[in-house]
Amino acid sequence: MIGLALPERLRLRYAKLGKVRFTSQRDLARVMERAMRRATLPLAHSAGFSPRPLVSFGLALPTGCASRAEYLDLRLDPSRATDAVGIVGLDDVDVGELARFTSRMSELLPDGIDVTAAAGLTGAEPSLQEAVASCDWELEVLGVSPAVLAGRVEQLLEADAVQVARERKGRIATDDIRPAIRALSVLDRPRREIDGLGEVVTLAASLSTHPRGVRPAELCGALGSEVLLVGACRTHQWMENDDRTARAEPLTEDGTVCGGLPDRAIEVQDG
């Protein structure tokens, strides 16, 4: 990849599908770092005795869940630029270069992880962790018929509170997850059968991430103890303004970065 020119800060969008979704977020960070080293990307590192590359991942994806919309931000070090990778201002990057870079990264990453978009950042964008307000999910479950499941969904949406038990710092606490559930419905999809286990039904869910998110497995538990989660895919992550009148993806598949939304005082963060 001789002559690739990239901006100092980059946001990547990637998918995590298939077997590789059983790796943890921590595993994925290591896999990403190795791929970036192989791509001879001149990553900037933290200072100190044990320098770490400056890569910040967004919301953690629970182990086992797939996603078509994961993000990470990284920072390059101009002083480490090589013949292979030059570092340029945002205005000098051309779209073809970024496309070459994403396909090279996908090649270097394991099957199932594909970088689908990359774009330069100015540094003024809100951080992924803070700014993503909600996620859309498709959840595959076993154990109940579509009709029964639809009834449970209706009950859950009508409830004022939905208490689930969670382990926090070794103690069991009870939380109300109802406020975090924005939308939930049974999808009308051709159904697949798992040998000896029965028919899979798909749910669509929209879940808040703040102040405390809800995991797909917790949501399924709240739908009944016999509802067994066998597949989950995050389809979107959304940034939004305070009154939820506008929303956008942190980086769209065609490479548009969300630099901030109207009517919201966004704290400018470094990196």
Added chain:
Amino acid sequence: MTTLWDRVEPLLWHVAKPARYIGGEDGSFRDLKGDDVVRWLLCYPDTYEIGLPNQGLQILYSILNERDDAAAERAYAPWTDMEASMRAAGIPLFSVESTRPAAEFDVIAFNLSAELTYTNVLNMLDLADVPLRTAARGPGDAVVLAGGHCTYNPEPLADFLDAAVLGDGEEVVSELHDAITAWHATGEDRDRRGLHRALAAIEGVYVPSLYTPRYEAGRLAGYDAADDAPRTVEKRTVADLADWPYPRAQLVPLTEVVHDRLNVEVFRGCTRGCRFCQAGMITRPVRERPKDQVLELVRDGIARTGYDEVALTSLSTADFSGIEDVVGALTERGSSTHDVAVSLPSLRVDAFTVATAAAIQQVRRTGLTFAPEGGTWRMRRVINKLISDDDLFSAIDAAFSQGWRRVKLYFLIGLPTERDEDVVAIAELAAECVARGRRHHRAASVTASVGGFVPKCNTPFQWHTMDSPEELRRKVGMLRDVARRTNGLEIRWHDPDATAAEGIVSRGDRRIGGVIERVWRDGGTFQEWSEHFSLPRWLKALAAEGLDLEETALRARDRDETLPWAHLSAGLHPDFLWDDYAASLRAEGVEDCRWTPCYDCGACTTYGTEHVVASAAPPAGGSQGTGQGLDLNGPTAPVLVGLSSTRR
């Protein structure tokens, strides 16, 4: 082919670390071969994290998959949660690459690197639906093989293995493959006995079913070998590592494993002659990889894997004659590897070595570990680990003055001729190291890890007694008493009960097979893991087989007793081992034969091989094993200890 993925996938939501079961490593094999190949399932009988980095298995994996007529995949012991789910769902053992059931493999081969994994071997065979005992297997059942350091006493697993391989696997794996392919060609009603004879004809391959143990008065008295089976099975030795730049593509796992870095073997074998060290005895002679090949393997490996750390592996990497050139080239400014951390496992104990370590770890520092093994100079001469107190102190001074704040020391207790003062000296020596460290930094600390000694086969101590768990616990207690008075000194110790079980399985004869099976049936898998280990389970199994700990593991052996491994050879002359044992009891050291005259241990002469070492001079720095320090601290009176005990 069959893939079990659709049935395995739903289980993965509910088990710990599901990435253990999905494969997908960079460098892993993608099956594009037809149905007419002989399929190997290479197994490590412990978790994925422990088993994946095993270089022996990776080398065989690489060699087999280069052949057009072979395909190799891998399996590891499923953790207890996964095993329970698999058994409940009727799912057999499967390969991580393609989730292919074990029944579709022609060969199931285990790496045996630790004796306490043997119950997992039985568990994996059971999960694979292979009859446990060789005698019960038919023409359609997989051939069950084992290799690795533990096969020098394969007797405890003899009833479960079709064959065990002694020594280096690079060449013999292809010969085994050819023999098994030829056996397959003899048709559906092929005779397993015929396979066994064909395997036994291969040098380095031991076929236990052709050797019937004979017992007299409750002890092994000899073996009756089938007519065409060799009287003694000799190990295999690869003459030149340069011919074997394997594994070609080290596997890069998706999830974190032990030794998670690029590993490049710089030499095999060791002639330092530490008498407790089985690895050093059985892997002789020393064979170095040419330094240019080492550099090439590191550069290519780093570029291909993306790792930011490489370990130059061997039994004593500071002894590699190309070490300075290799390290210099790797860390040179502007080289493609200059920001890669180079780690040297198994450091020699001296200041020179520390300086090398400091020079190559400017970027990130890995831990620093030294292994004096014995607390006193006398003890260290008994075990021929010829490190003087001054060697250790200069290494410690160098380490703390060059920025390390924490140093780890390895010791053994329960060594031959050990007295209480030798044990106490361990803590005192470690305390002195803390004191020296504190001159450089007020928070300097030392961790002393203490293991219980197991006299292993093919070492000069193979005849010696072994401490009981009670005795080891008493010694640990003494150490803790001393250590409690020293800030900055931490003592860690290996469970004496586990040491006892290791003694049973490494020193026992074929009757231990029944014990292993009982422990396994009693639920005793993952015996390397403290949360699953229980000595009472082993003692109960021993008793049920009419055996006990003292007779099986602890007692001394006479020179004329038939040892369980008497018909197997690592090339070492029994006379050499016995004479070296006698020398140890007189606290006499021997020198390293790479740089001093040959004392004819047998390793070179038996196989017509020799040391492959680039340098005729010993490395600079340490005195140990180079004949430079044998008289240090003056002459010591011989210690009178009987060579064998009649204790029963």
